[in-house]
Amino acid sequence: xxxxxxxxxxxxxxxxxxxxxxxDERHARNTDWLEGHWADLMPQARxxxxxxxxxxxxxxxxxxxxxxxxxxxxxxxxxxxxxxxxKQEGPRIxxxxxxxAAV
Amino acid sequence: MRIIGAWLLCDDGAISPTLRAKSLREDGTLAxxxxxxxxxxxxxxxxxxxxEDLGLPAHDSSPEYSLVGISGNRPFVLVExxxxxxxxxxxxxxxxxxxAAFSDPTATDMSVLGRDVLNNFxxxxxxxxxxxLLLAPNHQYRVEKS
Numbered sequence: 700x701x702x703x704x705x706x707x708x709x710x711x712x713x714x715x716x717x718x719x720x721x722x723d724e725r726h727a728r729n730t731d732w733l734e735g736h737w738a739d740l741m742p743q744a745r746x747x748x749x750x751x752x753x754x755x756x757x758x759x760x761x762x763x764x765x766x767x768x769x770x771x772x773x774x775x776x777x778x779x780x781x782x783x784x785x786k787q788e789g790p791r792i793x794x795x796x797x798x799x800a801a802v
Numbered sequence: 803m804r805i806i807g808a809w810l811l812c813d814d815g816a817i818s819p820t821l822r823a824k825s826l827r828e829d830g831t832l833a834x835x836x837x838x839x840x841x842x843x844x845x846x847x848x849x850x851x852x853x854e855d856l857g858l859p860a861h862d863s864s865p866e867y868s869l870v871g872i873s874g875n876r877p878f879v880l881v882e883x884x885x886x887x888x889x890x891x892x893x894x895x896x897x898x899x900x901x902a903a904f905s906d907p908t909a910t911d912m913s914v915l916g917r918d919v920l921n922n923f924x925x926x927x928x929x930x931x932x933x934x935l936l937l938a939p940n941h942q943y944r945v946e947k948s
Binding site: 708710716719727734748761766782784791 | 811812813814815824835844850854892894907908910911919938
């Protein structure tokens with residue numbers, strides 16, 4: 700598990716490239732929208748899940764409820780997503796997601 | 803090859819270096835997520851939300867291993883898949899392998915792109931220039947004294 704081996708390949712199928720780039724655009728619309736609306740969602744979204752689809756949002760208590768809102772309201776939006784919002788405010792330190800072996 | 807990320811405003815007002823990545827769902831459609839670039843993380847880790855969106859079969863890691871962050875151990879699984887990144891030549895590059903994913907939806911708000919993937923690129927994070935870049939041949943960087 701400490702051996703992280705990845706194969707890197709260029710996607711050569713034009714249809715697959717087009718699909719990937721199309722999703723970039725759809726997903727960017729929603730992430731850009733969220734970036735501009737955090738102030739409207741805070742602090743009520745803390746400790747909850749924000750679902751974003753069709754450039755609108757829904758605050759849900761669970762991940763499953765967020766997904767259900769997307770499926771119900773924007774089933775066509777493949778760039779939709781659900782994101783957990785941390786309970787705590789303040790700086791985040793993500794470093795050192797390590798794999799350690801028990802001894 | 804030049805993969806371009808972005809400095810993204812997060813919920814707490816912090817602006818963090820991020821990169822959009824995509825992966826195939828179990829049903830063959832593509833899902834996207836924004837990954838935090840974390841040069842201090844040994845491993846790339848999917849958020850539980852992204853893992854759930856993908857719906858891919860996952861398996862438990864070996865019991866003698868755990869994923870340790872600043873906040874302590876968090877449960878995780880392993881998933882075999884490929885991450886896709888768009889580059890500015892209009893193409894797409896795919897990184898295929900076994901990725902870790904948190905199984906606790908509250909473990910992290912963002913997926914994390916760690917050095918297992920980043921080590922394959924030259925990584926430039928410049929807040930002053932508002933740039934997040936991953937470089938691979940035929941691109942390179944040069945440091946100059948002005």
